[in-house]
């Protein structure tokens with residue numbers, strides 16, 4: 086993926102990672118695997134576009150009926166990359182999800198707004214509308230930006246080691262950029278989830294209807310494949326229409342409008358942080374966030 090470094094700022098130190106997402110198929114099931122296990126699959130820009138490439142490949146392959154999104158290693162995803170050597174927030178990638186202009190040569194609120202509009206809001210919307218069912222297969226951490234990856238999937242199968250959290254309240258920010266929280270769990274539970282930032286274990290996520298299955302960790306792969314294979318027996322167009330029908334119902338209940346509207350509250354918080362702390366994350370980083378997550 087070509088990337089133009091910002092000429093105003095030093096280029097980030099991109100570590101030599103052969104691939105950040107891997108792709109494979111097993112019969113009618115495509116596996117998209119987040120492959121930054123050394124960084125708990127923290128999502129940098131490069132990974133975002135690699136996920137998109139992998140989804141594109143699965144969509145175009147007529148032999149693929151169902152897609153599985155999973156993470157290599159112990160964790161599904163620790164969220165957006167706010168601390169690995171491969172963090173690439175200063176790079177513009179050619180836009181795929183939107184026709185927004187690039188962010189790298191912009192300043193202030195405009196910079197973050199432009200980048201997140203394409204790489205988070207736009208990408209999540211694009212992925213949610215993929216016409217094939219996607220199953221998230223989650224073990225370990227599924228945190229903040231990781232939630233966006235899982236919640237844009239249609240079904241979620243979790244290991245009993247899995248936990249979900251969105252702790253960006255510590256940055257003064259009202260939830261990750263894809264604000265589906267009050268739709269994937271009841272509003273009062275969403276408030277507790279957001280206001281405490283605490284971990285929600287898989288058993289509780291199942292209880293509140295956020296996920297479809299909780300299975301012993303050793304059974305995660307087989308349980309995910311069994312569900313994917315069952316769905317793969319169904320007609321392709323029927324699956325596409327069914328997905329669209331449920332998404333339409335969610336949008337009638339306000340999901341899309343809520344996400345579009347709250348995106349601006351998210352960016353009010355980023356801008357407030359820049360004004361008061363000169364850092365849009367209020368000085369938090371991967372280490373400080375992980376230390377407080379319980």
Ligand code: ZN
Pocket residue numbers: 201262351355
């Ligand atoms: Zn943000």
